[in-house]
Amino acid sequence: MIWSIESMPRQEGRIAFITGANSGLGFDTAQALLEKGATVIIGCRSLVKAQQACHQLKDKTDCKNIDVLEIDLADLEKVNKAIDLMSTKYKKLDLLINNAGVMAPPWTASKQGYEIQFAVNHLSHMALTLKLLPLLEKQPGARIVTVSSGAQYMGKINWGDLQGKQQYDRWASYSQSKLANVMFALELNQRLMRSNIPVASLSAHPGLARTNLQRNSVKANKAWQEAVAYKLMDPLFQSSRMGSLPQLLAATNPNAKGGEQYGPRFNFRGHPKMCRIAPFALDQEGREHLWEVSERLIEGFVDINKGNALLCRNE
Numbered sequence: 682m683i684w685s686i687e688s689m690p691r692q693e694g695r696i697a698f699i700t701g702a703n704s705g706l707g708f709d710t711a712q713a714l715l716e717k718g719a720t721v722i723i724g725c726r727s728l729v730k731a732q733q734a735c736h737q738l739k740d741k742t743d744c745k746n747i748d749v750l751e752i753d754l755a756d757l758e759k760v761n762k763a764i765d766l767m768s769t770k771y772k773k774l775d776l777l778i779n780n781a782g783v784m785a786p787p788w789t790a791s792k793q794g795y796e797i798q799f800a801v802n803h804l805s806h807m808a809l810t811l812k813l814l815p816l817l818e819k820q821p822g823a824r825i826v827t828v829s830s831g832a833q834y835m836g837k838i839n840w841g842d843l844q845g846k847q848q849y850d851r852w853a854s855y856s857q858s859k860l861a862n863v864m865f866a867l868e869l870n871q872r873l874m875r876s877n878i879p880v881a882s883l884s885a886h887p888g889l890a891r892t893n894l895q896r897n898s899v900k901a902n903k904a905w906q907e908a909v910a911y912k913l914m915d916p917l918f919q920s921s922r923m924g925s926l927p928q929l930l931a932a933t934n935p936n937a938k939g940g941e942q943y944g945p946r947f948n949f950r951g952h953p954k955m956c957r958i959a960p961f962a963l964d965q966e967g968r969e970h971l972w973e974v975s976e977r978l979i980e981g982f983v984d985i986n987k988g989n990a991l992l993c994r995n996e
């Protein structure tokens with residue numbers, strides 16, 4: 682059976698937080714959830730872009746239940762402050778969609794000196810998820826959806842040089858960060874189950890979708906050959922709205938379960954279905970190691986509830 686936005690149950694009374702919601706898949710995810718009656722908090726690094734997106738979403742959906750949160754995932758201390766601010770206003774959360782991402786830029790450091798893709802795509806999402814857990818825990822049936830990519834299947838974790846400081850390959854680092862997304866989503870789900878916390882963690886990938894992701898990557902690298910390649914590949918790409926369906930399914934389908942991953946039916950494009958998880962992410966030892974290393978890279982910058990049962994330091 683084909684799953685589309687029409688298949689999505691009504692979302693009245695549910696509160697969703699989406700990172701990177703001013704553009705592409707995040708914007709379309711916000712629009713669909715608003716159309717179904719959810720309250721949506723859009724997390725964006727630029728307040729100006731956030732306000733613009735907010736106006737566009739209000740115009741498109743005629744919904745007013747939308748809020749903005751300024752959150753820069755390239756700085757863990759800013760993530761910490763943004764989530765503190767959000768937690769003073771909201772006492773519960775039903776849906777967290779870890780969507781924001783950056784693809785294959787030249788080597789760039791996050792505020793804490795980590796490689797930007799590892800920091801933005803993986804570490805900051807892990808940090809904000811752990812910090813938001815007390816709000817999610819209050820809502821039985823709450824879900825966390827982490828957006829990965831087909832690049833997970835090519836990804837390897839470079840344990841000896843996680844930050845690409847010795848040798849940087851921008852595509853290998855992107856694939857590493859997207860594999861880390863799936864490893865995190867799966868490990869999180871196992872830790873939630875072990876601790877009897879009624880929150881599910883799933884992952885999703887959009888296939889190939891026309892968004893600003895490719896444009897920004899070309900611009901950052903001045904890689905005009907890649908711009909030509911994207912033009913030639915255009916027929917393979919689907920719309921951003923179609924690309925947002927796997928994460929929407931993972932977030933709202935009553936039959937979707939923690940630990941599952943959704944992606945397009947034909948890998949690059951098509952309506953969503955459950956899809957296989959990259960074999961590397963199935964290795965429990967690797968997942969536990971990534972969790973432990975990531976926890977260490979985050980701590981000191983982000984206050985996570987000391988009693989948080991998911992942390993290695995509490996095991």
Ligand SMILES: NC(=O)c1ccc[n+]([C@@H]2O[C@H](COP(=O)([O-])OP(=O)(O)OC[C@H]3O[C@@H](n4cnc5c(N)ncnc54)[C@H](OP(=O)(O)O)[C@@H]3O)[C@@H](O)[C@H]2O)c1
Pocket residue numbers: 700701702703704705706707725726727730752753754755756780781782783784801802828829830831886887888889890891892893894895897924
């Ligand atoms: N499009 C595809 O074909 C494709 C394929 C596989 C996976 N994905 C994944 O899908 C997700 C969404 O990407 P998209 O395709 O919708 O691309 P997009 O249109 O470029 O959207 C990415 C979003 O992430 C935000 N972002 C980037 N760096 C950030 C930071 N430091 N702090 C906070 N927000 C930041 C961007 O903000 P600004 O607007 O300010 O830059 C934007 O809102 C990403 O995780 C990406 O890896 C996309």
